[in-house]
Amino acid sequence: MTEPERPRLLVVEDDPTSLRLIAKILGDAYTLIIATNGKDALRLATDVPELILLDYHLPDIDGLDMCRQLRANPLTAEIPVIYVTADQDPHLEAEGLQAGAVDFVTKPYSAAVLRARINTHVQLKRKTDLLALLAERDGLTGVANRRVFDQQLEREWRRGRRRQAALSVIMVDADRFKSVNDTWGHLVGDECLRGIARCAAAHLKRPADLLARYGGEEFVLLLPETDAGSARALAERIREEIQIRFANTAVERGEGPCLTASFGCATIIPDEQSSPEALLRVADRNLYLAKTGGRNRVEPAV
């Protein structure tokens, strides 16, 4: 196993003999992070190891409580937890699993079985993470998909209403893209869409900003706490960058079109009278104005 692929395991165990045994069994295949009490474990868990091996009986916190606290924190909620205990009580095991642990190992355990169980849960977790990622991403460009955008728009709408803060969206649509495909072929067309996504993504600075693929050759930006002037200025910077990128590279080498894009912006302070759909309709109408006004432009104009 190469170093970056070595799964990181948080081992929560206060007994030195048990710790030495775990290190001997797992040390070769895993990077072990050790915590000898619950408080340290909760802190180290926020570095998000791939799995937590948790002694049921810790000096400062009971294993059940620990598991519940891990589940309650969004940062650590998805980390699989395996309990390790000398207790053979089936009620304890049931309680532990109900509290959110994925497995339960009783001492004394076989080294091979412990390794196999951990490996199974690490692989399962990796597959779940990959599926979650695929469910949120657009396959061609790697940016968020429409579903993520719709969810995030609802969330930011509610947040904007509570805080009375401006919320902006920008619709971005590649210009005359049908002729790009017809002239250069779909593979070049696909590469152009990736290029547009890269140009737009490079200009997003705040963690809450979102770029998503909205449809075929259309993207959308969601900008919380952003007023109309800032949204238009951002759209203008992206418009310019797309124009320069495609003018400077692809065409000169005869590899692609001199592509541009049009932008429709909309801003609102969310309230009861309006809706996310209405905000998108305004952005769409402005995009239409940008197209009919000659393309390669931002509406409302900066």
Ligand SMILES: Nc1nc2c(ncn2[C@@H]2O[C@H](COP(=O)(O)OP(=O)(O)OP(=O)(O)O)[C@@H](O)[C@H]2O)c(=O)[nH]1
């Ligand atoms: N290569 C590629 N093309 C796509 C993809 N999705 C949509 N398209 C193409 O994008 C083109 C959009 O064409 P139209 O809606 O007619 O608009 P347009 O030619 O861009 O013209 P304007 O928007 O008016 O500037 C269609 O030819 C679609 O096939 C994709 O994922 N890859």
